[in-house]
Amino acid sequence: MKTLKYWLISGYTKGLIGMAIFYALGFYLIQAMRNASGAEYDPNPGVMIGAIFSVIGFLLFAGVLTDWLKWIVGKRPPLKHGPPQGRPEWTRYINVDNNHKVIGIQYGITGLFVFLVGGLFALTFRLELSQPGMQFLTYKGYNTLFSAHGIVMIVSILLGVGAMSNYLVPLMVGASDMPFPRLNAFSYWVSIPPIVLVLAAMVVGGWDTGWVGYPTLSLRGAIGTQLFLLGFYLFGFSSIASSINIIATVAFMRAPGMSLFRMPIFVWGALSAALIQLTATQTVGISLLLSVMERSFGMTFFDPAAGGQPILYQHLFWFYSHPVVYVFVLPGLGVISELLPVFARKTLFGYKWIALSSLGIALVGFLVWAHHMFVSGMADSLRIPFMVTTLFVAIPTGVKFFSWVATLWEGKISFETPMLFVLGAISVFLIGGITGPILGTIPSDMPLHDSYWIVGHFHATMFGGFVFPYFAAIYYWYPKVTGRMYNEKLGKLHFWLMVPGFWVMSFGQMSAGIAGMRRRIADYDPALGVTGTQILITIAAFVIAWSVIIFVYNLIASARRAPMTNPNPWRSRAPEWQTASPVPELNYDETFEVVGGPYDYGKGTPAYVNMHPAAVPGD
Amino acid sequence: MSVGTVEDHAEHHGVELSPEQQVKANRFGLWLFFISEIFLFTALLVARFFLWGNTRPELNQVVGLIATSVLLISSFFVYRGETAIEHGDKKRFMSNFLWAALFGTLFFIGVVVLEWNIFGLSGEIAGIEIFGTLKPTDGVFGGVFFAMTGIHALHVLSGILLLLAAWYNGRKNNYSATDNWGVEGTALYWHYVDVVWVFFYPALYLIGTAV
């Protein structure tokens, strides 16, 4: 009963109420203005202004903007810190809180929830695809489900990246928090209303464009399309705000002695991802906003019927949407590089090369976007250059593979769940990596581009580059976050169901693609001979789903176990394992000092960090 | 925790920022935001050159030139206001920021009332029609012109609100010669929005042949 009461007065509830009120306000304001001027009925402008208002309403009611509004009227409210007064501690997780670890957990739980929703969409249309013909979905329903699966999973991955970056980066560099804690809370809370908008889009008619939202279909689609475009656009504010904090944390809040090349390697991945989020998000934002304006105000940018250029949308869209896969993958690969030395008890091979390869992938990633447009009818002269740059991505990626193999070489490897997921991630990322150049090469891209091959390739890079490393990270840092060890047996069961399941799914998707199965299509010709493969993929998808349920159960059940007795179960040299679990409010007892290399396992060299330096005078 | 009490300092913690470092971090964070916004404005310029190529719509050159000058003058007032508060001259800071907000508003009105002509007026001064005729629905000319001026005008509007907030905080004695991040940040933002217009103005009004 008490619990329900706390939920009813939580930031989420208040925010959603504000969202509804402000949406109605914006929508009816525009409708009234249009009625007064005698314009004919068109919901698009009202929905646009309503959606933008709704985000403001959410933030206002949830309490995200309170301190800033007080600043404007000349007050100087102190930063709220520590657990809430007069309420149980857990309620800080459902209210606006400025602590980077609380925000990291909020990102993580929201991300997992959204991940489950996106997975449910996938299972639904996967079941539909297991037989040719239409079983229980309409064409429209199929289109909406696969489109929503795409954007919802992307949002969930971005939230997962936010979870790791927010929780780990300040902790790893020795900071007490991020430099702009209120902005940090803003970047989490501003991500919620766009999720609501996208889910609402499914209810009011859905949309057919996939997550890419190409015009001209996006300009002509029903009102659900408008809500989807707006939700996608507004989510960008979260990415940009969060990236500013991460970059500034690395720039300003590193512990004494922590030079850039002595940071834990994950920080390099998070930093490179943040640099992409900071910049590229703007171009996809503008491509979506222009689409929304084209729908709302009869302006012309992309509709060729009125002199626009649909290809312009694709250029702006992919300028973000190619690099954004590195936003997912670079933190994921960072986790792999971070965990391998711990479980191999060996130093990370070629630290500097790995660190710089993250930056390298981020930079080259900006020069390859048009490989998504080889079959779009763009200028022929652009094709070869973009093919060449695309193939260049293989170089920094290869550096990482080489370094991982060399790190494992002759290591004293132990196979706990996090390590299993790291190894599984490498195997799956290898599948995704090898199938990439085939798509980057124009002649082989032509027949494969709109086939299921690309579905297989993309899911392999996403699972190998992010999802599996993320599971590894959750298992690895679960004891740090909760002070309790997860259930190892269930963890291993999760692994042995999910990774082989994924292999089957991946190879199934690619072979269906070669056989001629097209992507984004609700139905297929039984003469293709892929029905057996489709059944196999569907079964694999359900095995994966079961393993995820086991994973979620493990997280919840293990939180009730007895506290750990061993403060450093992985015998890690990293600073976050030298402080208490769960981590104290401001992370460390004292500012530590970096005195050694981060990954000098088994060398007998001094520790990485010295937790008790001589007291600094005046602090 | 820039505003720490004795108890706060007894608390255990990792690296924290001193007030001076916090201002440096604020400045850095604002510049990161500017870098981010460069991609927004560049994308709009890309759209302009992609869709207009070497042409542009017929626009009122006199209004464009005057609006641009008004905006640049506002930046000059902001600069004077910021210098004033750095010397501890609160009065001069406040009057200059108010002037800047006024000129910013004039620019905003120039765009919305004259160029956009949202009230659908017409009229001449010295034989020159001062109200715009281009509409947002006029193909790619209208679309790009209204998108670029509109997104820029939103930045001007938020800048005006920041200038007024800084002015109000000045009235409340929240700034001194050494503690004035609010003024500095606002000034930086205003100059930035101005510089963006320096790129937008020629792209919209000068480059290409009018058709």
Ligand SMILES: [Cu+2]
């Ligand atoms: Cu790509």
